[in-house]
Amino acid sequence: MTQRGFTVPFIEHLGIEFVEYGAGQSHLRMLPRPEHMNAYGMAHGGVVMTLLDVTMAFAALEPQTPEVGAITVEMKTAFLRPATGALTGRGQVLHRTRTLVFLEASVFNEQGQVCAKASGTFVLKQRPSAAT
Template sequence: MATILESPFIDALGVQLIKAVDGESEVRMPLQESHMNTWGIAHGGVTMTLLDAALAIAARSVAGDGVGVVTVEMKVNFMQPGRGELSGFGRILHRSTTMAYCEGEIRDSEGHFVAKALGTFKYMKRLAVGRDIVRQKLRSDPAATPGPSDA
C-alpha cells in the first residue's frame, strides 16, 4: 500500500492509498489513540479529513500531470461512530474542465457506514516552486510564517 507522499499532514495521520483510478479512490486509515475524541471514537475532524482525501484523490485521478485540486466546499453527514480501521471511498459524479463534484463515504473495519460527504474541488496547476520557497524559509528562520513573500 502506498502513502500519499504529497501531503505531509495526510501521511502523518497514517492514511494509506489503496486505489486512485478513473475517477474513483480508496484510502485506508488504522485509527490510533491520537485520532480519538474524549469518547474513545474517531474524532470528527479525522473522519472529515479522510473523506476530503478520498474525494480529492478521486478528482486528481483523472487530472493531468502537474495538476492538483483544492477543496472549494464539502458537506459531511455523520451516521455512527468510527472504530477500528476506517476505509474511505470517493468518486467523481460530475467533472468540468476546472471543477469536479464528488461523493464519498467512510466505513469502519466491520463495514458499518460511518459518514457520507459531497464536495466540490477546483483543478489547479501545482506551485511546487512556491511550496519549496516556503519550506526553505521555515527551515532557515524559526520565526517565519507561510504567506506572501516580500521579495
C-alpha cells in the same frame, strides 16, 4: 503521495494510506491512533472529515497528471455512526467540468458499515513547481 511528486505532512501524520485512485474513483484507508480519538473512544470528527476530504480529492485526480491538484471549495458531511477500528474511504466523481469536480465519499468501519458520508466540490489547479 510521493508518486505524485509532493507530500502533505498532515495526511502522513494521520497515516492515511492510498490503496488506489484514478478513473473517477478512490480507495484509501487508515487506522486511527490514540491521538486521533475523541473523548468517546472513536475517531475524532475532524479526522473522519479529513479522510473524506482526501478521499474525494484523490477521486478527482488522475495518476497520469501528477502536476494537477484538487483543492476543496466546499464540503458537506453527515456522521451516521461512530468511526471505530480501521477506516476505509471510498470516493467517486459525480460530475466534472474543465476546472470543477463534484464528488461524494463514504467512510466505512471494519464491519463495512458506513460511518460518515460527504459531498464536495473541488477546483482543479496546476500545482506550483515549488510545492513539496
